[in-house]
Amino acid sequence: MTAVSPDARRIWAAARAPLLIGVVILFAAAVITLLRGTGEGGALDPRSFRPEGSHAVARLLEQNGVRVELTDDASAVDGATLFVTHPNLIAPDRLTELSRRAAATVLVAPAGGVGQVAQETREPGCALAAKAGAATSGGFVYQGEQQCYDSTLVRTGTVTAIGHGAIFTNGELDAEGNAALALSLLGQHERLVWYMPSVADRAQQKSLTDLVPDGWKFGALQLGVAAVLVALWRARRLGRVVPEPLPVVVRAAETVEGRARLYQRSRASTHAAAVLRQAARDRLSPVLGLPAGEDPSDEIARRTSRPVAQVRALLHSEEPVDDRGLVALASELDALENEVRKG
Amino acid sequence: MALTGRAGLLALIGVLVVGLLMPSWQGIFVMLGVVLLCVAVDLVLAAGVRRLxxxxxxxxxxxxxxxxxxxxxxxxxxxxxxxxxxxxxxxxxxxxxxxxxxxxxxxxxxxxxxxxxxxxxxxxxxxxxxxxxxxxxxxxxxxxxxxxxxxxxxxPPFHSRRHLPALLERLRELDGRRASLIRGAGTEFDSLRTYVIGDDVRSIDWRASARSSDVVVRTWRPERDRQVTIVLDTSRTSAGRVDGVLGGLPRLDTSMDAALLLSALASQARDQVDFLAFSHKVRASVPRASLPVMVQAMAPLEAELVEFDARGAVSEVLRRASRRSLVVLLTSLEPSIEHGLLPLLPSLAARHRLLIASVSDPAVHAMASGRGDLESVYAAAAAERTLAERRRLTALLARHGVEVVDALPDELPRALADRYLSLKAAGKL
Incomplete structure (x- = not known):
């Protein structure tokens, strides 16, 4: 048999090891995910036990008789305290509407700050938070009717803006008067709506995809299926690629070019000039009928009516030459050679 | 297995079905099922390839x-x-x-x-x-x-065979088959014949004329049955690519062309050709080579990145060539010859005549005439340096009685054959 394509048994033999490895990896991933439990834990999440989470403050509020409702759409805010962890993810007009309906609103680091300060412990300096005393504050600085902690906590009407959410986190809650400040801000009413907006909330209106009829959507999906099939058709090669056994071949002039570049880099203009002079002498001697190695200067001077000293200087000088002089010398040697060949 | 364009086309028709009739996941799975069914039917009914x-x-x-x-x-x-x-x-x-x-x-x-x-x-x-x-x-x-x-x-393509008719013509002139035979065109005495007008009077054999009623001249013919040993260098220097009329080819290919032309000519001149390809060991060897055998032996040869072992090559030649012969070494004139081949020349030259044929690089000649800016003048100096080195080697080899043919790739085969003919005419084989 001359067939070399793998049959079913060989395909199975070759594929079972990778398949087994794939199954083991999937199984391990599933087990690890299950053992680690719920991996939820964004910043200021009342379910999160991490340092940046806010389980502690939510628990304190509940012990103090405040009902904490975690939500991601905040539709029932009437008469409650609204706590928005990421106000910048909500459309501004919706935020205005929500805060108008809520009895009190606390926003963490909303847009509209007039500056920024470092996070540190500050004294309140206002009646609003006098009870809480010193607390961790920082982040954005705002302007409003009541300004506390160097303007990082500002209240205008029922809306309170705080420059940074540090006081609500598990990690910072027990420092200074953080807990007192947090409870006084969030525990203003019996009910607390803990609103954690996600990116999708920004665009509450119907998206473009909702407006497209189903026929188009599924048609496009089917088009994708067709594209995959066409790709499979084009991808299958008719036999393997045949490599070309290439012989060792290098450009013969490469070493000469390398030497030229070495001359140039080391600015060996005097040496190059000597080589060019020697070559000119070697070429001219046979033209004049002289044996190789004999100095052709006298004969050249006789034929071209140039002074002997000048010809000799051109062909024999050992004076150092600079780059500019080298280019000039090459042309002068050419001129001399032409004269001799003509004359 | 393999799919064809029709599978994609069927799925494309499915776009209309899904879009207009069944705009749902169901529709997509139905179309996928149809395609898979057709594929399965085709795979089952297609003729087997394995048993061909x-x-x-x-x-x-x-x-x-x-x-x-x-x-x-x-x-x-x-x-x-x-x-x-x-x-x-x-x-x-x-x-x-x-x-x-x-x-x-x-x-x-x-x-x-x-x-x-x-x-x-x-x-x-x-x-x-x-x-x-x-x-x-x-x-x-x-x-x-x-x-x-x-x-x-x-x-090997043997492009230089177009030179062969002209070279054979020259060979026949040497050979005495033409009337214009002149003394000196050959060294072996061939025969006596009667004088015809136009013959060189210096070739009249007076002693024979005295015995005959006509004036008789001696004719000469070139020496025959000499041995020509062609040694092809396949070491690193033959890997260098040199640009010729036929595009960039390694020196090796030009050398092969020259070797083929020489052996075709030599076998016509009734000389015996031995062929040897050598790098650091014998790569190919054809004693008493005829052209077809030699061409077959050359075909798979490629240049190797090793140094040419001159000592090995010389002892191989000395072992093979029992009688005095013309040894043609197709290599490149590089400074390495000085250390490798030069010390061995006396032992070789004592028994044989050596002819070295080398492919020179037109790119170096072009660089040598570069002028104008600094870069080309430095390139010219480097090229002149290389050319001077080759001239020095040629002179050095000539001093040891070695003939050197150093020519551009397009001219080398013809130049080598011409040199062979002039050696033959001078009776120096």
């Missing part, structure tokens, strides 16, 4: 750049097979069309012809034969490959 048998016949060697034909016979023991076949060769084998449609009846055979025009010298081997057998719907196909070995040897 193949045999090859046709050309086993061809001159590089010329056309030859290799036949592939497909025998199909199963049901009728329709599809396409690809006979894969390496790119330099120059297959004109390696894909052909295939239709073999059940139990029948088909002979397919593939035309090859090798673009590079050497052994070109066939890779795999792949067959794609289409199902009745033409949506999917079974595909499989078979190993059907075959080798076509691409012989």
């Amino acid at each position: 048998t193949f045999t090859r016949a046709g050309a086993t060697s061809v001159r590089t750049g010329e056309l030859c034909t290799v036949q592939l016979t497909v025998h199909n023991p199963g049901r009728r097979l329709r599809g396409v076949l690809r006979d894969a060769w390496a790119p330099s084998a120059g297959v004109v069309a390696d894909r052909v449609p295939l239709d073999v009846p059940a139990g029948g055979s088909r002979v397919l012809s593939f035309e090859l025009r090798p673009v590079r010298r050497g052994d070109r081997t066939a890779d795999r034969v792949t067959v794609r057998s289409l199902g009745p719907l033409g949506i999917a196909a079974r595909q499989g490959s078979h190993q059907v070995p075959w080798t076509v040897r691409a012989l």
Whole structure:
């Protein structure tokens, strides 16, 4: 048999090891995910036990008789305290509407700050938070009717803006008067709506995809299926690629070019000039009928009516030459050679 | 297995079905099911590829750049097979069309012809034969490959054979078959014949004329049955690519061309040619070479990245050539000759006459005449340095009684053959 394509048994033999490895990896991933439990834990999440989470403050509020409702759409805010962890993810007009309906609103680091300060412990300096005393504050600085902690906590009407959410986190809650400040801000009413907006909330209106009829959507999906099939058709090669056994071949002039570049880099203009002079002498001697190695200067001077000293200087000088002089010398040697060949 | 364009087309028709009639996941799965069903039907009904048998016949060697034909016979023991076949060769084998449609009846055979025009010298081997057998719907196909070995040897192109008629003409002038035979054109006494007007009076044999009623002249013929040993250097220096009329070729290929022209000429002149290819060991060896045998021996040779072992080569030549012969070494004039070959010359020159033929590089000559800016003048200096080195080596070799032919790639074969003829005319073989 001359067939070399793998049959079913060989395909199975070759594929079972990778398949087994794939199954083991999937199984391990599933087990690890299950053992680690719920991996939820964004910043200021009342379910999160991490340092940046806010389980502690939510628990304190509940012990103090405040009902904490975690939500991601905040539709029932009437008469409650609204706590928005990421106000910048909500459309501004919706935020205005929500805060108008809520009895009190606390926003963490909303847009509209007039500056920024470092996070540190500050004294309140206002009646609003006098009870809480010193607390961790920082982040954005705002302007409003009541300004506390160097303007990082500002209240205008029922809306309170705080420059940074540090006081609500598990990690910072027990420092200074953080807990007192947090409870006084969030525990203003019996009910607390803990609103954690996600990116999708920004665009509450119907998206473009909702407006497209189903026929188009599924048609496009089917088009994708067709594209995959066409790709499979084009991808299958008719036999393997045949490599070309290439012989060792290098450009013969490469070493000469390398030497030229070495001359140039080391600015060996005097040496190059000597080589060019020697070559000119070697070429001219046979033209004049002289044996190789004999100095052709006298004969050249006789034929071209140039002074002997000048010809000799051109062909024999050992004076150092600079780059500019080298280019000039090459042309002068050419001129001399032409004269001799003509004359 | 393999899909065809029809599978994609069927899915494309499915876009209309899904879009207009069933705009849901259900519709997509229905269409996918239809396609998969068709594929399955095709795969089951397509003829098997595994049980096909193949045999090859046709050309086993061809001159590089010329056309030859290799036949592939497909025998199909199963049901009728329709599809396409690809006979894969390496790119330099120059297959004109390696894909052909295939239709073999059940139990029948088909002979397919593939035309090859090798673009590079050497052994070109066939890779795999792949067959794609289409199902009745033409949506999917079974595909499989078979190993059907075959080798076509691409012989050296021997471009310089166009010089051969002119060279043979010159040879005949030497040979006494032409009336214009002159003294000095050969050194072996051939025969006496009567004087005709135009003969050189210096060749009149007075002693024979005295015995005869006519004036008799002596004729001479060139020496015959001499031995010419061609040594081809396949070491690193022969790997250098040199640009000629035919494009960039390694020095090795030009040397081969020159060797072929020389051996064709020498065998016409009734000299015996021995061929030896040498790098650090004997790569090929053809004693009493005829042109076809030599061409076959040369074809698979490639340059190796090793240093030429001059000592080994010289002792090999001395071992083979029992009587005085002309040793033609096709190499490159590089400074390494000075350390390698030069110390060995006395032992070689004592018994043989050595002729070194070297391919010079037109790029270096072009660089040597570069002027104008600094870069070209430095390049000119470097090139002149190389040329001076070659002149020095030539002079050095000449002092040891070695003949040197250093020519551009397009001129080397002719120059070498001319030098051979003038050596022959001077009776120096």
